[in-house]
Amino acid sequence: MQAPQKPGIHRGVSTYCWYPLYNVNMDLEDSMEIMQDMGAHGIEILADGIIDGYPYPSKEWLNKWFALCDHYEIVPVEYGHWVESRLYRGRECTVEESLEQLIHDIKLASYMGFTCMRTKLGVIDEILTPTQIWRDVIRKALPYAEKYNVVMQPEIHAPTKLTDQMIMDYVEFIEKEDTQFFGFNVDFGTFQYRAADGMPSFRPFDPSKPEDIIPLLPYIHCCHAKYYNMSEDFDETTIPYVEVVNIMKEHGWNGYLLSEYEGMHKENYNHCMTQVKRHHVMLKRLLGE
Amino acid sequence: MLEMEAVQYKGFRNLYNEAGEAIGFQVAIRFVAYRGPWLSQFRFGNVEVDGEKFGPDKCTFIINGVEYTYDEMATLGRVKWPLKEACMIRVQKPGGLAQGSHRVSVLYKEVASYVPARMDEIPEDGKMFGHSEAQGFIRDMIIV
Numbered sequence: 001m002q003a004p005q006k007p008g009i010h011r012g013v014s015t016y017c018w019y020p021l022y023n024v025n026m027d028l029e030d031s032m033e034i035m036q037d038m039g040a041h042g043i044e045i046l047a048d049g050i051i052d053g054y055p056y057p058s059k060e061w062l063n064k065w066f067a068l069c070d071h072y073e074i075v076p077v078e079y080g081h082w083v084e085s086r087l088y089r090g091r092e093c094t095v096e097e098s099l100e101q102l103i104h105d106i107k108l109a110s111y112m113g114f115t116c117m118r119t120k121l122g123v124i125d126e127i128l129t130p131t132q133i134w135r136d137v138i139r140k141a142l143p144y145a146e147k148y149n150v151v152m153q154p155e156i157h158a159p160t161k162l163t164d165q166m167i168m169d170y171v172e173f174i175e176k177e178d179t180q181f182f183g184f185n186v187d188f189g190t191f192q193y194r195a196a197d198g199m200p201s202f203r204p205f206d207p208s209k210p211e212d213i214i215p216l217l218p219y220i221h222c223c224h225a226k227y228y229n230m231s232e233d234f235d236e237t238t239i240p241y242v243e244v245v246n247i248m249k250e251h252g253w254n255g256y257l258l259s260e261y262e263g264m265h266k267e268n269y270n271h272c273m274t275q276v277k278r279h280h281v282m283l284k285r286l287l288g289e
Numbered sequence: 290m291l292e293m294e295a296v297q298y299k300g301f302r303n304l305y306n307e308a309g310e311a312i313g314f315q316v317a318i319r320f321v322a323y324r325g326p327w328l329s330q331f332r333f334g335n336v337e338v339d340g341e342k343f344g345p346d347k348c349t350f351i352i353n354g355v356e357y358t359y360d361e362m363a364t365l366g367r368v369k370w371p372l373k374e375a376c377m378i379r380v381q382k383p384g385g386l387a388q389g390s391h392r393v394s395v396l397y398k399e400v401a402s403y404v405p406a407r408m409d410e411i412p413e414d415g416k417m418f419g420h421s422e423a424q425g426f427i428r429d430m431i432i433v
Contacts, residue, residue: 015323016323019322020293022373023291024290024293025293046324048323048369048372049323049324049373054369082402082403083402084330085402086400087402088363120403122403123403123404125405128404
C-alpha cells in the first residue's frame with residue numbers, strides 16, 4: 001500500500017505523546033495536522049485508544065483513516081497493541097487465546113497500511129521477562145505476519161537493558177526461525193542516565209550504553225524516540241541523543257524515530273506541543289535535514 | 290467530549306424511582322490513559338462520597354448503554370470499554386445525596402499484563418503502588 005521506504009532515518013510521532021488530550025482537547029486529525037507542520041510523517045498509533053470501535057472499526061472509520069493519511073501526508077509506521085496474558089483473574093491466557101488477539105491485530109494493522117507492530121507481551125517479573133509461552137505464540141503468528149507483511153516488535157523498555165538475557169533470547173529466536181517478521185522497537189529510555197528535573201525517580205539509573213545498540217540494528221525497524229525534558233535550546237537533558245543517533249547514522253540504519261513523550265504535565269496541551277516541537281527541532285538538526 | 294479529569298462532572302445526579310423517591314445517585318468515570326480495558330480487566334474498589342463508601346455490591350456499571358454488575362464484567366474478556374467513552378456508575382443509596390457540595394472519590398484501575406502481576410489488584414485500604422494514601426480519583430461536585 002505504501003511506497004517503498006527511502007533509505008535513511010525518518011521522523012515520526014507516537015500518539016502516546018498526547019494520550020490524555022484525546023477526546024478532550026484534540027483528536028486523531030489534529031495530531032496529523034501537527035505532524036505535517038513538523039514534517040514528521042511517520043505515525044505510531046496506540047490502536048486501542050485511537051481506532052473508534054476497536055477491535056472492530058467500521059468501514060466508515062477506516063475510510064476516514066485512509067483519507068486523513070492521504071491528506072496530511074502520513075505514513076502508517078507502527079501499530080501499537082497488546083497481547084494480554086492476564087485477561088482473566090487467576091490464570092494466564094492460553095497460546096490460542098493469545099494468538100486470537102495477536103492475529104486479529106496483525107490483520108487490522110496490515111489493512112490500515114502499517115508495516116510494523118509494537119507487540120507488547122504480558123510479563124512475569126520485575127525485569128519484564130515475557131510470559132513463558134511467548135516463543136510458541138510468536139512462532140505460530142509468524143506465518144500471519146509474513147502473509148500480511150507486518151513485523152512484530154516487542155518494545156525494549158527500561159528497566160530492560162540492551163545487554164540483558166531477554167534480548168539475547170529474542171535474537172536467538174529470530175536467527176533460529178530465520179525470520180524478518182520479528183524484531184525490536186528500542187525505546188530510548190533504556191539510555192536514560194538521570195531523572196528529568198522535577199520528576200520522581202523510582203529506580204537507580206543503570207542505562208544501556210549507546211554502542212550497545214550496534215549489534216541489534218539489523219533487527220530494529222523503528223524506535224521510540226523517548227523524551228522526558230526538552231530544554232529551551234532544544235536538547236533532551238536525560239538521554240544521550242547525539243551519541244545514539246550518530247551511531248545509528250554511521251551504521252546506515254534505516255527506519256523511523258517515533259517521538260514518545262513521557263515527561264511531566266501530559267494533561268497540558270501547550271506544554272506537550274512545546275515539547276514535541278522542540279524534540280523535532282533537535283531531531284532535524286541531528287539528522288541533518 | 291470527555292473531561293480531562295478521571296471523575297466526570299457530566300452525569301453526576303440523583304436517581305429516582307417511578308414514585309419520585311431518590312434511590313441512589315450516578316457518577317461517571319473515564320480512563321485517563323492510552324487504552325480502555327477489556328471488561329474483565331477492570332478493577333473497582335469503591336465510590337466514596339463524604340466518607341461513605343459504596344463497594345461493588347452497591348454499584349452497577351453502564352458502558353455504551355449496557356448495564357453490568359462487577360461480577361459480570363469479570364467474565365467478559367473480549368468486550369472493550371472504549372477509551373473515548375465514560376462509564377456511568379449507578380450507586381444504590383436510599384434517599385440519594387443531599388443537595389449541595391460533595392467530595393466524590395472513585396477507586397479503580399485496569400489490569401495491564403505488561404507490568405508485574407503484583408500491581409493487578411486494588412488493596413483493601415486502596416493504597417496502591419506504595420502510596421501512603423488511598424489512590425481514588427477525587428473531585429468536588431455539587432448536587433442541585
